[in-house]
Every structure is written in C-alpha cells, then in structure tokens.
Amino acid sequence: MDPVSRTNLTRRLLQNLKDKRTDHARDEAQVSAAVFTSLEHWQRERQALFLDAPQPVAFSGELAEPSSYLALSVLDIPVLLTRDEHGTLRAFINACAHRGAPVATGQGTARSLVCPFHGWAYQSDGSLRGRPEDEYFSTEAIDCALTALPVSEHYGVIVVALQPSISQDTVDTALDDIGGQLAAFGFADYLPIERRQFDVAANWKLVNDLSLESYHFTPLHRDSVAQVLLANAVVDTFGRHSRWAFPLRSIANLADRPEAEWPEQFQGSLTFTLYPGVMLLVNLLGAQMIRAEPGKQPSESRVTYVGVRGPDCSARDAHTAYAFGGDVFAQEDLPMAEACQQGLTATGQDLLLGRNEPLLQFWHQLWQEAIQFPRS
Numbered sequence: 155m156d157p158v159s160r161t162n163l164t165r166r167l168l169q170n171l172k173d174k175r176t177d178h179a180r181d182e183a184q185v186s187a188a189v190f191t192s193l194e195h196w197q198r199e200r201q202a203l204f205l206d207a208p209q210p211v212a213f214s215g216e217l218a219e220p221s222s223y224l225a226l227s228v229l230d231i232p233v234l235l236t237r238d239e240h241g242t243l244r245a246f247i248n249a250c251a252h253r254g255a256p257v258a259t260g261q262g263t264a265r266s267l268v269c270p271f272h273g274w275a276y277q278s279d280g281s282l283r284g285r286p287e288d289e290y291f292s293t294e295a296i297d298c299a300l301t302a303l304p305v306s307e308h309y310g311v312i313v314v315a316l317q318p319s320i321s322q323d324t325v326d327t328a329l330d331d332i333g334g335q336l337a338a339f340g341f342a343d344y345l346p347i348e349r350r351q352f353d354v355a356a357n358w359k360l361v362n363d364l365s366l367e368s369y370h371f372t373p374l375h376r377d378s379v380a381q382v383l384l385a386n387a388v389v390d391t392f393g394r395h396s397r398w399a400f401p402l403r404s405i406a407n408l409a410d411r412p413e414a415e416w417p418e419q420f421q422g423s424l425t426f427t428l429y430p431g432v433m434l435l436v437n438l439l440g441a442q443m444i445r446a447e448p449g450k451q452p453s454e455s456r457v458t459y460v461g462v463r464g465p466d467c468s469a470r471d472a473h474t475a476y477a478f479g480g481d482v483f484a485q486e487d488l489p490m491a492e493a494c495q496q497g498l499t500a501t502g503q504d505l506l507l508g509r510n511e512p513l514l515q516f517w518h519q520l521w522q523e524a525i526q527f528p529r530s
C-alpha cells in the first residue's frame with residue numbers, strides 16, 4: 155500500500171477505535187429469505203453475476219513460469235489457463251476438439267498438453283500440434299483448436315469470461331475502478347502457496363457475507379481471529395468493488411506515537427471484494443482469494459481458497475498464516491453459513507442487516523440490481 159493511503163487508513167482506524175465505533179450505514183436493511191432459497195432467483199444470479207460477467211479466478215503467480223498451465227472448474231465449466239514461452243496468458247474451455255475431454259488437469263509446466271483420452275496434443279496457444287493416426291481424420295488440424303475465452307491480467311489478478319462472446323474490453327476493464335487501490339501491493343510478484351476447495355451446503359451469498367462484516371468476530375471467533383484483530387472497521391467502495399479494513403489489536407500502540415514513526419507495514423487486515431464478490435484478503439505475509447460461486451442448487455456453493463505470499467516473506471510463515479485462515483474459515487465460518495441456510499429455509503423470514511454491516515448492505519443491493527438490470 156502506498157504511504158499516503160496507509161497513513162489515511164490508519165488514522166481512520168484509530169479514530170474509530172477511539173470513538174468505539176465502526177463505519178456504518180444510515181439505516182438498517184432487510185433482505186428477503188427467498189434470495190437464498192428461490193430457484194428462479196438463483197438461476198438469474200447465476201446468469202447475470204457469473205456467466206455474463208467477468209470472473210476473477212486466480213493470481214498471476216499461480217502460473218508464473220513460461221509454458222505453465224492451470225486447469226480450473228468455474229461454475230462447472232472446465233477452464234484452462236496457459237502461459238506460453240513468451241509470457242502471454244490465454245484462457246480456453248478445457249475441452250478437447252475430438253470429444254470434449256479435458257486436455258490438462260491440475261497445474262504445472264508443459265510444452266504441449268496431451269489429451270489423456272486419445273492423445274491429441276495442443277500447444278499453449280490452443281492450436282492442435284498433432285494427433286495419433288492423423289490420416290483417419292479429414293477435419294483440418296487448424297479447425298481443431300481449443301475454444302478461446304477472453305482473459306486479462308492486471309494487478310496480479312487473472313480475470314476470465316466464461317463465454318467467448320463476451321468482449322475482451324469487458325475483461326480488460328473489469329478491475330479498473332479499484333485498480334488504483336490494488337496496484338501498490340504488487341500482487342503480480344506474489345508466489346503461490348496452495349489452492350483448496352470446499353463444497354458448502356449454503357447459498358453462495360451466505361458464504362460471501364462471512365467476509366463482509368466484522369460484527370461476528372468476537373462471538374464466533376473468540377479464540378481465533380478476535381485474539382489478534384479488532385472489529386472496528388473502515389469501509390470504502392470503488393465502483394462495483396469494495397475495501398474493508400480492520401485493525402490488528404496492536405494498532406492501539408500507535409495512537410500516542412507521531413505519524414512519522416508509524417511502521418511501514420499497515421497494522422491491520424484488508425479485504426478487497428471484486429465484483430461479483432471475490433474476496434482478496436491481504437495481510438502482512440501474503441494474500442488469499444476466496445471465491446464462492448453457485449453450486450448445484452440455491453442451497454449449495456463451491457468455494458475456492460487460494461493463497462499466495464509476498465516475494466520477501468518466508469514460505470513457512472506465509473503457509474502457516476494461510477493454513478490458519480483456511481482452518482478458521484472451514485471450521486468456524488462455513489459451518490455457520492450452512493446453519494444459517496437451514497434456518498432461513500425453515501423460517502422464510504427476512505434477514506436483518508444492521509447499520510454496522512454497511513458492506514453487506516452495499517453488496518446485497520448490487521447483487522439485487524444485477525439481476526434486475528443485467529449488464530456486463
């Protein structure tokens with residue numbers, strides 16, 4: 155983070171701490187329980203927020219090497235990211251032109267990707283390099299390329315569109331509004347730690363809601379997160395994205411020190427939320443991406459938790475922080491989302507979003523608007 159932003163955020167956090175307050179909305183808000191249970195609502199969200207909108211899916215560092223690849227499943231669409239020997243990033247539907255099998259799984263480096271079914275081999279630009287018993291096929295190799303998807307890579311975040319018909323400009327500009335905030339972190343140089351995936355019995359929005367308010371820190375995370383972080387938040391929005399900052403307990407020590415002596419590292423945790431709701435958690439050692447997307451039905455979601463570390467941070471320490479965050483998320487947060495899904499389904503009662511949950515209000519409004527007025 156640049157020094158001016160860091161000082162401003164620290165000032166605001168200290169002021170909130172002093173005033174025993176958190177940034178807040180003007181009014182309480184309500185959200186209908188149906189937005190977490192209705193099949194029709196869920197299908198419209200799936201289309202407008204995921205299939206029709208650019209999707210942040212990975213960190214650049216996950217395929218940093220020349221000739222590297224990363225195979226993903228995004229809304230059950232097989233997606234293949236490749237970086238060629240010159241560093242150019244591309245995205246494809248990971249489906250072989252012969253019969254649709256994935257031409258790569260997991261991640262790694264390879265000069266060509268060979269489909270495991272009948273051995274067709276592809277180059278990292280998606281073109282067919284060769285196939286066994288070529289003489290038995292009359293379709294030209296040039297017509298057997300992988301289907302390309304629009305993809306962009308800015309600020310160390312890879313954004314892909316799930317339909318070839320979406321314009322390249324749409325993915326190129328997806329992060330523009332929050333780019334100024336992301337640029338200073340240099341995520342492009344961050345190194346990969348690990349990817350984890352969870353299948354969760356809760357609507358995707360209930361999973362996202364876990365990372366948009368600190369109201370729950372003390373009751374739910376009494377023995378974990380609340381030991382090191384305070385709930386007094388500072389929130390900002392940038393177009394269709396947001397930033398949520400909350401302080402380390404140690405920030406209180408800065409209150410009596412001149413600003414010139416404040417440390418170079420921000421004494422808090424930051425969560426950027428990138429449209430349509432992908433979390434980018436930034437701390438002293440690295441960053442994590444939490445991506446929740448609709449699963450098979452309204453009450454299910456697929457969650458990916460990806461970690462990267464700062465180039466100067468120890469791999470061991472960064473992995474410990476990543477694992478700690480993942481364990482808290484899996485053992486404390488996700489079970490609560492699943493329990494809420496059951497409760498909402500049983501009562502059908504509206505949810506309440508307090509004045510102290512301003513980002514929940516912002517995002518639920520945005521998600522609602524997207525299905526009323528779809529735009530890419």
Ligand code: FES
Nearest residue numbers: 250252253269272
């Ligand atoms: S499906 Fe890939 S080679 Fe047959």
Ligand SMILES: [Fe+2]
Nearest residue numbers: 364370375487
């Ligand atoms: Fe939490």
